[in-house]
Amino acid sequence: MxxxxxxxxxxxxxxxxxxxxxxxxxxxxxxxxxxxxxxxxxxxxxxxxxxxxxxxxxxxxxxxxxxxxxxxxxxxxxxxxxxxxxxxxxxxxFTRPKTSNRFGGDVSYEREKLTWIVIDGNEQNVIHDRTLDTYNGNRLEYKVFHGDKILQQLGNNMPKIDVIRRLFRRAINEKDCTRLIQAYTTDTDFCNQVNNYLITQNEETTNDTSTQTNVMSEFIDTIFFNRQLHEQYQFQGICYRSMKIKSDNDLNIYRVGTKLINRTFISATKDRQFAEKYVSDRHAEKKYAVIISFEIRQFNTALDIEYLSEFPSEKEILIMNKRIFKVVRIKMKNSFDVEIELRESKSTRVNQKDISSGYLGRSH
Known part of the structure; x- marks a missing residue:
């Protein structure tokens, strides 16, 4: 059978x-x-x-x-x-290698700081200057998704780049952006390449129209702005990440009342047990186990990609970049050393002044 x-x-x-x-x-x-x-x-x-x-x-x-x-x-x-x-x-x-830090794991404090921007000020007064995508995320339909240029940028030295090439071709031929999600979930370095770009891209607005846009932005915008994708796979609710840390100093960016913006996409899971098990056998020298819960409240903040992923057992929730979260609670639990609760803000607007005045990744 x-x-x-x-x-x-x-x-x-x-x-x-x-x-x-x-x-x-x-x-x-x-x-x-x-x-x-x-x-x-x-x-x-x-x-x-x-x-x-x-x-x-x-x-x-x-x-x-x-x-x-x-x-x-x-x-x-x-x-x-x-x-x-x-x-x-x-x-x-069929499980992802245990060396992966996709859902937290042994991610370093330095990397975690790069993921977040700490903001200050009145949330109601913040302004977000993100440039809209001319194609509203429909680049595949308009045949303006340049997967070949993204592949050239990644370079042939990236292991298993042919895995991404094949899925890009399927996305283009089928006009199906879920193939791009699938590419992001593969057991390759592609998701790290995407998020490294998001970390290093210029956060400040510029009037220099001669500046060439990094072609990786086409991948990000096709997912971020695609309304049909978000309507079909939207997620609202609680999801989790977990990690091992060496000391409580590694949690300096998480202070109750602090507002954070994620620079990168964030991979979380609907399955708390998966999040708990994810760090249960991590390095012994990292003595503290931390679980972070995200309360997703807005329509276009996160995608439920469980059935789009190459690893459906992970029950992955893909959180879009540049969303505002507030640290609402930090507590000690028997099963975990530290639990941190983040709640998505009702505002989706980011004060460019706060960002450019020196609050990039700074602990409060």
Whole structure:
């Protein structure tokens, strides 16, 4: 059940090599062909990864996942590759590596400071100067999403860049911005590249029209401004991040009453148990465990991307950049050393004067 056992003469050699646990052929074909030629739906209605999972070929499953084969694909039986796994050992291969700090983890204090801008002043008087996207996030529909230029900017030295290339091409061909979300969730360095750009981009407004816009902004604006995407996948409620820290000094940016703006996208989870487990086996030398809850209150602040993600078990909530949060409570709990509660402000306007007068990442 779940896998078509009839060999179709049009089904690829690679598919049968994965099904038959022929590691030598699998490795040879991976070297000879680009990813998108191998990671595809076969004429029998399944993929090579489905076959490897169904037949419990664990070494081939690991190889394909490490290579960047997509987890988010449904065969003719309406199963994902993960659904085809009966072995718990193989199922564990579908989790993100524990070295990832996507949901906090061992993120450094210096990096956490770069994520946030601390603001001062009356919230009702703040002004936000974010430039609107001419295409309202519909760049794929207007055929003005330059994925090739983003890839050039990332450079061929980024590991598994062909994973992002394939998803960009699908996004462009299908005019489907959820493929961009999928790219952001892959086990690659792409999400870090996006957020590094958001950290380093010029926060101050400029009248210099000759300044060339970084092409990465096209990716960000397509997600940030796409109303249809936000209408379909909007999230309002509570989500979580967790991290290990060395001392309570690492929490200096979180003071009750402080207002913060996130420079970057933030990955959080709907599943508190996942957030708690995320740091349970982290480095012992970091003695404090911290959980941060975000109360999302506005329509276009966060996306529920659980079923868009390459890792649906993470139940990821993707928080847009440049949202205002207020630290409303810090408390001690038995299960965690520190719990921090952030509540989204009703205002979405940011005082440029407060930002430019020296409050970038400064602790209060």
């Amino acid at each position: 779940g896998e078509n056992l009839i060999q179709n003469e049009s089904t690829s050699q690679f598919y049968f090599a994965c099904r038959n646990n022929d590691m030598e052929t699998v490795r040879r074909l991976l070297d000879e062909y680009p990813l998108e030629d191998l990671d595809k739906m076969e004429p029998n209605g399944s993929t090579a990864l489905h076959a490897a999972c169904f037949y419990k070929n664990i070494d081939i499953v690991k190889l394909l996942l490490d290579r960047g084969f997509t987890r988010r694909v449904i065969n003719k039986y309406n199963y994902t590759p993960f659904d085809e796994c009966e072995s718990e050992e193989i199922r564990q291969l």
